[in-house]
Amino acid sequence: MSDCLVIGGGVIGMMSARTLAMAGAKVTLIDQRACGKESSWAGGGIISPLYPWQYSDLVNELSRASQAVYGDLCAALLDNTGIDPEYIHSGLLMMDEYNTPEAQEWMDKHRFDFQSHPQGALFANIAQVRNPRLLKALKADIFKRGVKIVEYTKVNQLITENSTTLGVVTDNKKYYADHTIVCSGAWSSSLLDAKNTIYPIKGQMIVIKSKAGVVEHIVLDQGRYIIPRKDGQLLIGSTMEDVGFERSIDAQVGADLLAFAVARFPQLKDANIEHHWAGFRPASKADVMIEKHPQLAHLYINTGHFRNGLNMAPESANRIKQMIEG
Template sequence: MAIRVVVVGAGIIGGSIAWRLAQRGAEVTLVDAGAMGGEASSAGAGMLATGGEIVSPHGWRQMALESRDLYPAFVQELAGESGCGIDFRANGAVELAASEQEWAHLEERAAAQGGIGIHSHALTIQEALDLIPGLEAGSMFGARFFPGDAIVDPRDIMGALRSVCRARRVRLVEHCAVRKLRAANGTVQVYTPMGLLKADAAVLSSGAWSGAVEVSGAQGAIPTPVSFPVRGHLIAYLSTPGRLNPILRHQNTYLLQRTSGRLIAGTSEERVGFDRSLDPDIVADIHSRASRLLPELAGIAAEQSWTGFRPAVEDLEPRIGRLESTRIWLAYGHYRNGILLAPATAERISGQILSS
């Protein structure tokens, strides 16, 4: 008989895990409090930017390096199986330094990254301008190119995951918030407003909300890591397709372009709980920072602005593995890199469940 797994939370993490489990013969129920992909996984920019995010190979960072390598095949398989187009481009990233001090930091980081397989090379100002015409060169002290960085549209991934989950007979239950998981006698009971679900294993992948799902066993409550949201803002401009090929970044500002022409600028980080509202000052600040990198944006109004909740845990180390002495797996806390980490997380969690 097929193993029955309930996956709690249908963002990119839960959706990818459900797909991998169903491909390998599990009977999967995927439950979401809202709509599949309706939270961080549709809000994210979709940079697969090991060059901008990782300096050492410890903890989740090693997994991120593996996940970056898995991405082209993951996208190809998902697009092929779903028949959905997925906007994925491995066009690299140009990172700028505006001062001698910033340049020294960037060089130091690049030297450390070279040792873990993240390669980059220095660009002359002319080379940077050749890659990104119209770039504000006046305030540029130096630039490096990270050829391994890539971009994916997470909304395309979520659309494709919905389609493959449906085709693989994953039972998708939306608008149903799981309240509690109870592990007992080698099984898991999942408490929902629509009744009790019984499973051989469960995955808690509810993003920033994961810590709010109660977990218990035969001996009573089982503590799980607290999760919390870190809100981020993004803004989008309508631009000519092909205007910006690589990611462009400087400190906490970045610009990237979808194949459709949609140009996205970010970002911000606020610890304000689950407050979804847009802060007009933050939107204006992102617009102003983006315009300093690409001056033509100064005269364009953003077409859209939005916020999303990055799922964080206290030490910012995602929890990806089995909850001791239960048949519950945790897969949350992916913070700024959940889009990047999805393929490797799905491989690890589905592999562990099916071999347990």
């Protein structure tokens, strides 16, 4: 396979780079910051759409195909890098929505089963990954596979001639490649000259410390969730804010998220917020954009994964590879 240039080193960019490198491509990946510090770091790492019936068939298809390979992928990353992405089948306890006619119809159609639980419905097969570790492992893995990683380098524009993309311009240098893949998350619109096609939806999240086992499963209720990590940390999220790239966090939101968890697990009443952050989900008018650019040859787009980029990343990368291979 020929040379590929990946713009953006979030989960989508690094997974794309890995898949292309494994197919034999010579890959360069460019990020304006360090890799894996934006939405992919800020996310929760649930390897499933939250209420799957609220998403399109495409999103569910990408998720299902990714779920099928996630365990092996994380094992291979651990093996190759020594970094454990902590992929765990913690199961997801859904406290609401599972008994609506829409949910029931969807579950019947897709043979999606749950176990009855005193507090709702337990989807035992749903897994999580510790996304900051997944990103570290991905970065180490692609580096070992020979991907050239260029950090703290902003891509300012594409180089285009006769409706063909030849590469990109950064502040210091031009990079040329046979294929360019835009994986720039919530920032992708500016490069694609497609204003507002992809836009940021901010999400705030907190983490508190608890003892391992206090919260056994991922808990989902009223659109909010608690994710128990292996070491007892509990992530509690998240908000959906259409405020552009405004990164501030709001102490009241942190208090509300903590109250959400304490209302369901009173044992957490004395917990303190250890960290509170915000990230920008790449939202798009389409459900997700994994495509060859409609006008510019040799330009590909892998973005717009919104709330499901961590769980759709492996199959999204696979599809981009297939498009490039033709």
